[in-house]
Amino acid sequence: MTQYDHTTIEQARQRRWEVSGLYRSRVDWSRPKHYALTMLPYPSGDLHIGHWYAITPSDARARYMRMKGYNVLFPMGFDAFGLPAENAAVQRNIHPATWTKDRIEYMRRQLRSMGTMIDWEREIVSCDPDYYRWTQWLFKQLYEHGLAYRGEALVNWSPTLQTVLANEQVIDGKDERTGQPVVQKLMEQWFFAITRYADELLRYDDIDWPEPVRVMQTNWIGRSEGAEVVFPTTTGGGIRIFTTRPDTLWGATFLVLAPEHPLVDALTTDDRRPQVEAYLAQAARKTELERMEDSKVVTGVFTGGYATNPVNGEDIPVWVADYVLLSYGTGAIMAVPAHDQRDFEFARQFELPVVPVIEPAGGDLIAGEDMAESYVGPGVMVGSGPIDGVDTTLAKGRANPSIAATIDWLKEQGIGSGSVNYRLRDWLISRQRYWGAPIPVIYPGTGAIESVADEHLPVLLPEDVQFDGTSPLVSYAPFLDTVDAEGHPARRETDTLDTFMCSSWYWFRYLSPDFGGGPFDAEEAAYWLPVDTYTGGAEHAVLHLLYARFFVKAMRDMKVFDATATVMRIYGRDPDHLFDEPFMTLRNQGQVLGEERTGDRLVIDGETVNGRVVAVSVRVDSDAAPGDGVVVGELMRRTERSLQVATATATVTVEVPAEATVDIPSIPGTNDVNQLRHHLEVQRMSKSRGNVVDPDDLVVQYGADTVRTHLMFAYEWQKGGPWDSRGIMGSRRFIEDVWKLGEARYAEKQVDTATAGALARGLHQTIAKVGGDIEHVKFNTAIAALMSLRNELLQVLRAGTVPAAAWETAVETLLLLLAPFAPHVTEELWHRRGHRQSIHLARWPEADPEIARNPVVVMVVQVNGKVRDRIEVDPSIGEDEAVAAALASHRVAPYLDGGEPRTVITRLPNLVNVVV
């Protein structure tokens, strides 16, 4: 038997696969298709274990589908535009294009080491002009269909990144990449009208997506039902407000406008103007972050103006406060302090009246001045004119009787109407950056906006520019100066497209990466679309995944798929609803976290100076006991020469001066503080924490097959968990055992039919188990089943208890079942066993339920639900027989104590429960 040499085998197999074009995927209408997709990576230049964790299980599933007879498309590409490349240009004077290309080249090599079935001839790179030509083309389509527009809005400006950002890219008032604060600015920018699809985006009827993602998107879209009502004023126009509680209109005692609201100026009286302007200036200065930090402090200012409550004709004061946002609803609210906690706090702060209009169910109406907090529960409407006496519940929208009655009445009176609002805002897609696809628009100077003609696409990014942290496009004349359709001088748009736009349609480009007649070739699309299984991280729930859904719906409505539908009909495929959603099944993988590690146990001698310990000597000694030194304990953290040591009783800070001695017995020579190992907790891997696992090292040490298998085996895939550097040995042993089984010369010794039957049974049960588990994205249990089969085969090999033919079948079945997980070693053994064709072209074995069926099952006998006996019975055992067997058990007899059971519950053939 030859030694298992993973490096030689894996490299040779990968080369052979590439040369033979084994993984080329071509349209073949005679076979069912399966489009498997994983989220395209950003070319960070270093493939980390997370990439392996995301990609290799998806590859295993794609391989399985292929063996099941599907024609599988499994492509890969790079999301290659973005800021890091530009930062590198500024910091290291490397052109973003060069930087990106180098990194992609490096990552391709690493990706290939995984041994995936990626069809590299379909690769796309989003910064290639051939690709972004169609990104620009899609922008134009959106523009021409009124779905892209230039408008002024309050937007998130990041001073750090020197660009605006979409709402989805701002978390807690900070940008999601660098965590630096953003400020709100009123700017003219390009938007996509995603809000027009808000209602359709709330529907998930035809797709199989994880519940958390659907919930997150639903919350992000934030649909709320209510009414719009106009409050007339004497000084300006009417103030339009949105409310989800129109039934409480009779309790509105003041209005509040957002600081940026256009009517603020007109409503402000001269005597209030200084205070109002001071407040507006202060509000404008605040970053989003500061605004949120201050959210507990109620601030606001009275404008001096009044508006008339249209339901009762009362004049109420108009205030300005930054807790009202211009971007939501109408930027103005009616305040009902009696029934809204924020309004209540505001009213108490500024001594505004509180008028209750809901009499609590089963309670008494409390006078406004005596209320300690707002009342938000159910009850009966009071003091509310036409809706007096109507019940109010906790239901939202028209489902609440009081709200429905009010909306009907408002409509009748012509003072308001039902209305729906969304938290979702239009997608801001301009970026004041260089490394992105230029927005294909020019400004002739007449105030008009002209899109670049299709034949002039792509608008190329100029290469010969200088980088200083701002976009060089704004000052680069050869790019900036152009001519309009009539040949008059014009200026180019200098903003580029949000990179999320590049990734909002990339799976279409895989279909025909070189196609020149459109973003994709209808002949390919008709066969492959839509994506059947999409896998990736859940962090994209409201970014990429929401944008992608919007894009498909918009493309459908812009008739981009019409030619595809025609081709589908020719081949007898019904295109109905196939372009409503991009990804039919979505699964999110979890994350591989850093491994826990105990820190060195230290013995420190020194003296205490001003309450701190200053070390004279530091020694590593795993057996040290308290009292062996001034400080004895585990090193928890180290910052420069300062150590945090956990002793039996407390955490002590120890300073280690340069002249102190450091002694680490396991490291020869002179030691220093930097060599001490500190404690690592289970947390995300990051270079600064020093808990990163490098997959390249693992491949060298264990081989890609082992790394793949282990990543799929060690965790529940959709959950992830901490890395375990010793655990991988279990997967390595498994692969080595498979090698041993595949290479073994089997010798029949004492053939025994019972063992042969058990082996065949186990084999067919494993076939069914592994296939089912892969389909349900449960890789860990699939591999566990294969390990069990391995255990069984090792025993059979030793004992020689089955016929040689049965042995051969079992070993080859094991190889077939393992092929999707460990493609190299199975391929090697397959060929060594005399097969000419690749194992990856073989069919998945068929599980025979007849063979898999157990001839006997263990029937559990319970007394009052507690297990008292286990009896082997025939699986087809009848009720009477089972009960008789149970009652006959000598383990049951004592509980019956000679009497009769009260009831007997059976779940045949597994269980009999005797109730006494």
Next chain:
RNA sequence: GCCGGAGUAGCCGAAUCGGUACAGGCGAUGGUCUCAAACACCAUUGGGGGUGACCCCGUGCGGGUUCGAAUCCCGCCUCCGGCACCA
């Protein structure tokens, strides 16, 4: 604060429908091999009690429903993720 998800052995994790709790792996312990160690192989491995057949306890905590609960219901605790003046 609100909305999701999760909590099972020393660790990672199994457990179609409410029906045998812990499959598989890691680690640990003992043994074989070795001068020794590592590797490899074999065996044991939730806790407690009993000479033994066996018995009791055990799925974050406290209750409940049920013949029977890791699984369903109610109330808590902890961790992870998302949102956060959303009118």
